[in-house]
Amino acid sequence: MSSHYFWPGVAAIWGALFAGIASAAVYLRADRGRADLLPLARSFYAAFATCIVAASAVLMTLVLQHRFDVSYVNAYSSRDLPLHFLVSSFWGGQEGSFLLWCFWGALIGLVVWRSAKELEAPVMIVYLASFLGIVAILCKQSPFKLLPPPAPEDGVGLNPLLQDPWMVIHPPVMFSGFASLSVPFAFAIAALWKKRWDGWITRAIPWALFTFVTLGTAILMGGYWAYKTLGWGGYWGWDPVENTSLVPWLATAALVHGMFLQRARKRHRRVNLLLACFAYVTILYGTFLTRSGILADFSVHSFIDLGITGWLVAILLGFLVLSLALVAWRWREIPVEADEETPALSRAVLFVLGIASFCALAFVILLGTSAPLLTRLSGNPSQVQNSFYGRTTTPAAALIAVLAGLVAFVSWKGDSWRGVLASSRRSLIVGAVGVGLAFLLGANQPASLFLLFLALFAADMNLRAVLRKAGNGKLAGAGGYLAHVGFGIMLAGIVVSGVYAKSTRLTLPVGKPVSVGGNTLTFLRVLPATATEKQAMEVRVKTAAGKSFYAYPKMYLNSKTNQLMANPAIRRTAAADLYLAPQSYDPGQPEQVGRDLRMTKATTQNIDGIGFTFRDFNADRSAMMRGEKTILVLTDVTITPSDGVNRDATLRYVWNMETRQADAPEMEIPGVPGGKMRVLAVSPSDGAVVLRLTGVSKDPKAEFQAATVESLSLDVTRKPLISLVWGGFYVLMAGAVLALVKRSREARRAVLAAERPAGAAARGEPVPAPTGPVVPAHGRSSLDPTR
């Protein structure tokens, strides 16, 4: 190995790998009758977690200390970054984000082992296995690799697009969700292993909900960042990176619903075991898709291949085969309840349909995202257009809205259609009134109106259910309903803001008001960059109501990368966002007489029958050495007019370094009566000179360029009700958090209930499965058919 490593970091990673393997091995031994080894296994786990935390601390320290001799630090940070961006450069690259994932995993594991109780050994073995693959990748692709000396003075820096507060917290939240999804997976595998079919649900629900909340929040932050920074006008672009976090989220939504169903009904065990495995595998699959370089030609994000593709495939296939094989092996042993006659309209059926919808949704999005991979097999890698996602997700969203609406007023036992219709009446009216209102305001697309109706129906049905619960003093149990309210609001926002957004491209000449959609926009001036603010364009907007405000869309050149960056300006109101996305800026130029001729050394160009040959520069370099303020450049050219006789000429160009102005006198073109020329610019580095010629052409129009006015081009978009997307999401998340709190309490009680017999477990005695729900769910806990 020729490369060197920063050894404390490498030692910590390898330490974590060995401690993790040791912990899993000792847990395995403990499971095989040596329960007295459990404390040792725990100690090894603690060592594993300590090593991961230490490795993270080492990397963070290296970042904060500007250790640019470390390849990773050099690649993702630089001295000019403020502290919060410096911190975020920890997860700016692949290796760091893998480490972040393990970091959360290590911490979460410390809680899991305490709550796993009688399943501790199998749960912890699977849980550890789910992280050891990533730790192994970190051993191979270390973030602690050193660059050959000398160490660079400054780092390459963080991608300027990522220099945003939202992008600082987005990855940690996202990876905490990824990490916590290992818990339901580990519990499911342990349940299959130990044939404990019901006890795992209670303790895994909080973690599934935790993933639902964190992953959802991270997705929203990503979307919001795209909306306010990138300026292409939306919050969701169906990019593979977005999709690979959305799919696990949908799978988690399916899992959460499946777990509630099993919790309440003591059935559908097979479905939940499959869902827990499916959800976890979607994360692995997404990781493989986005980090293997396989989509490099298909995403704006062009992923790079670090040479870990084989590892990722191995981990993915390993867990996929393990879970499928285990489920298949146990399939006949998983208890299935004798069918009790349930009417088609019952809560259980709605739940099953909802789970199927989530899975179908996840499946089609996976299908679309995998298009380049699937079509590669047939030789011509292709991707699907974004319309694919619209076509496929719309019917699923509509179905989910119907189910989410009905579930609020349908009991587990089942209800008659007539009864449900009666209890839905108010919400149907609310939906119809909303649609009528939208229609009066100009919404006229039937499909969107139908979706809007369903969204409002779902929101109102569940709102009433929340109020009913609150009226009974059981608001804490209304999390699910509240989440559905949020879903309905959000869906309404997505539909209205997506279908009825109106966009116009405008060119605003400076100082001249231009009207669009009731607003009058005037481009006033360019505000130059300051120490803290980027260069911005000042635009005055006068609304139809006569109100006036200033908007500052930004357009600037990133000094490090020379990228042109454009950030939109957004004016938010409850009814609509006014979204101003800068497209181009023309500084304008005065009218110009003459023609510009760019020549490189020893080439001849012909203008109207006159040959111009640029022979050489003569720059007075010694003047520069002497420290003089001006530098003289003499340009030798040969002119060959139509008579074919060569005439040499030398043009003067004096550059003043203090004023940064050039003095270049005009001279006559020898042999061309009336023709004048002067040097406009010299570029010694690429050996080029630009001459301005006048009086060469007989046609004066050829030498005249009209003045252009300074102007700014903008995409002006009105996005109605987009605030509902964010607002609905907050409500959705609030509901999920409420459920998380309630289910965590239940889980803790279940663990405490298992505490007493758990003493027996430590002595290696058989223990009955922990009693299912402590709090009767809808009064049906007595229906536990496992006893």
Next chain:
Amino acid sequence: MKKGYWIAGILALGFVALGLTAFQKTLTPYLTFDEARKSRGVVQVMGALDKSSDRYDTANQELSFQLLDEHGRSMPVAYRGIRPGNFKDAISIVAIGRYKNGRIEAEKLLVKCPSKYQGAEVEKSYSAAAPATGS
């Protein structure tokens, strides 16, 4: 309860069928320039930017340029929208759109850049910690 599974199964099957048809309809293949000229639907072509051909028409708000394939053949592309920030440094550009009026009218451009944010190793393109970005 069997009923629920049956309905769910049928719905899921219908949905998968919908997904597969939509998949086939919206697939945009990577084509060579010659194939793209004969095509009707949305396609994608990849090529290097011919740096001298890049124009921005302020009046029409249209960016036009030529892509060169590995044989040096060119394909004109028009794109209504902002010039992507890293356009000039691109090592290759993917244009997604329809072939119309003798050029690709692009709905979307993907710009591949030489490694700017990566270390000096084998990286092929930019932005590894890919954030959620739109088109």
